[in-house]
Amino acid sequence: MKAFLILEDGTVLEGTGIGSSREVISEIVFNTSMTGYLEVLTDPSYAGQAVVMTYPLIGNYGITPDMESKQPWPDGYIVRELSRRPSNFRCEGTIQDFLVKHDIPGIAGIDTRALTRILRDKGTMNGMITTDENYQIEEILPKLRAYTTGNVVDRVTCGKKSVLEGKGKKVALMDFGAKNNIAKSLHERGCRVTIYPAHTTAEEILSAEPDGIMLSNGPGDPGECTEIIVELKKLYASDKPIFAICLGHQLMALAAGAKTHKMKYGHRGGNHPVKDLKTGRVYISSQNHGYVVDTDTLDPNVAKPAFVNVNDGTNEGLEYIGKNIFTVQFHPEACPGPQDSGYLFDRFIEMMGGMR
Secondary structure, eight states, X not given: OXXXXXXXXXXXXXXXXXXXXXXXXXXXXEEOOSSOHHHHHXXXXXXXXXXXXXXXXXXXXXXXXXXXXXXXXXXXXXXXXXXXXXXXXTOXXXXXXXXXXXTOEEEESSOHHHHHHHHHHHOOEEEEEEOOTTOOHHHHHHHHHHOOOOOOHHHHSXXXXXXXXXXXXEEEEEESSOOHHHHHHHHTTTOEEEEEETTOOHHHHHHTOOSEEEEOOOOSOGGGOHHXXXXXXXXXXXXXXXXEETHHHHHHXXXXXXXXXXXXXXXXXXXXXXXXXXXXXXXXXXXXXXXEEEGGGSOTTTEEEEEEETTTOOEEEEEETTSSXXXXXXXXXXXXXXXXXXXXXXXXXXXXXXXX
């Protein structure tokens, strides 16, 4: 059936409906990854957003066991062409059936690169996916402009504490929407990983006497996580080794007195170059964020930039002065994406005293 993508600037793109037939309003963002579409679909950081895949053919290897969480999180899915007959020895089904099963609407057959240029030129916009051919655009546009993602961290965090047993260092992982590969990367290094819901108090975490604390990725505006920031201030004062990724990086910066702001269209994909300011080496990284730490608001006596984005000069990591804390904006667990920066987990292990 026909489907329409209506943007808040009045742009209308016509294609074919995929997945669920329900109507949805969401923030429209684009991802430039050439592979790893299942990891993108199951990344909790996409909660409250509909994802445009810029690569033209999606679904050619079907659904495989490479999920980053127990379910997909985007509100919608937008592709140029959806493969109906996937081929892969690990294939367990099609993207179409996966979207239907999880009630995610989508649209195929539109020029996703033209759509990406619109989002790059005008910035991220809200949009509606609908199969209603009799839509009234004058009624829809006010709804689009009024939409906000809200507090999406509460939607994606775990419901209760869980443990991955290990004989190495004890790590407390705060789940703001953590991808599975963060806990896996720590567990593969022998760590005993305890995963805590996002609103766990600092007192509860510190009472377990962890060797280190991991702050995960997650969705939404970091400035809305006010209760979490209060707890992070206590963790900052504890002098425990802390490693943070993506949203965790932003929240730690807010807890330390800096500010964040929304980017024009964000960084989402598996091909973003970041430069280590200490060594000068450039790494290709996997990223998914629409907000960034404003380093002009950062007290130089509290933290200093450690990584910078080579494309636009935005901050990609911080090293805290006099603290055993470092944070990065990109994803060193790297699924989907390159594994160039996986060594940062080893650095965290060393901060906690090494493998012993």
